[in-house]
Amino acid sequence: MKKFRVYFDKDTEQDWIMEMSNQGWAFENFFLGVYTFKPSEPGEYIYQIDLLDDWMGDKKDFSEFMEDSGVEVVAQWYRWVFLRKRAEEGPFEMYTDIESKIVQYKRMEKFFLVILILESIIFLVEFLAAIRTRSMALIIATILIGLIVMILFHNVLKCKEKIEALQKEYH
Amino acid sequence: METISPLTEAFFYILLSVRQPNHGYGIIQEITQITEGRVILGPGTLYGAINSMLSKKWIQLYSEDKSSRKKKEYLITDRGKEVFAKEVKRLKEVLMNAKRMEEYNEKV
Incomplete structure (x- = not known):
């Protein structure tokens, strides 16, 4: 399923993606305002959106680090990244302090x-x-x-x- | 030597977890375990802290196998050990002074 949305605030965008996930639609991709979702178990994934420090240098380093930490980098748009983790693996919040x-x-x-x-x-x-x-x-x-x-x-x-x-x- | 005093809890526990070579996932796991789930470090927080400590040379990259894409491991440096020891000294002082409160409460 594809949905077109324009978000200017990553927190409300993240809330919407989580709402979709809870309804059984797992976010898969983003391109020019078009969000792609795939059917999943309701609440299967927890999503987080993050902004990279420097998109030239740390893109690869960041993705590898996240994968080493058990987090999947689902999509990337310029310096913005969409990350997810299976809910059964415990809580997932990018920034905890x-x-x-x-x-x-x-x-x-x-x-x-x-x-x-x-x-x-x-x-x-x-x-x-x-x-x-x-x-x-x-x-x-x-x-x-x-x-x-x-x-x-x-x-x-x-x-x-x-x-x-x-x-x-x-x- | 530039130090942040006191160390943030995240910095303190990351330094502790890399007393022997450890990778991102291992650091999060160990901290969760030794604090009995009180401190569950977010991967973004960990990433920022590790980069900051790498640039301060408190920790170093221990191993990176480019061919097999092995997980990157980090290890504390001598400078990192100094920073940690300084923080432990401060914490001991805090704990010792905390006893004054207990002693006072016992008297009254």
Whole structure:
């Protein structure tokens, strides 16, 4: 079964994939918003989504390490990875202490921040061109990029919120 | 020598688990066992901690057989042993001072 979804938040995306798993649909692949599922026993797998530190260098190292630790890397999209473990093998959570949870959200915050800056520059260029030419196509493109900029901004804020909440838990 | 004091629980138990060569899965298993399931290390937490300790040279890669894709094993270094010993010293002090509370409670 294939489903098209657009997620901007990995936690809600993960919740949805888990919900599918509990209904007997095991996530198998991801490509451009299309999620592929295969029938399975309900709740057979536990899924986690993670963001790699550096997608050029540690991709292979990361996958091998996870497999050595008994975790299957199901799919990968750019720096995002989808991991799973059989539920019968016990609990599965990628990050189990506050320190590493904070590191994970900081990595995500940085990831979104870099794209936010790039998209903002593109937005500005498009915006100026749209004013100058008054072309309908450029105006639509500017609005679309503006929306993406807003979503990215929202994501950066959300990461900040989560980091702050974790830091409070610490003390 | 740069150290984080006190060590996080994850760092402490990983250092302990690589006193002899051990791989990712073995480290998670051993920590679960010796803490009777209180500390179950997530593989993401372990991966981050191992990379951090490799770059600090607290641990080293012990074996890596590229041809047969054997599991990577890690081993504590002398620097890692120093960091661990320092932490144990701190923990002993904490435990000793904790007795003051018991002694006080016995008096009253």
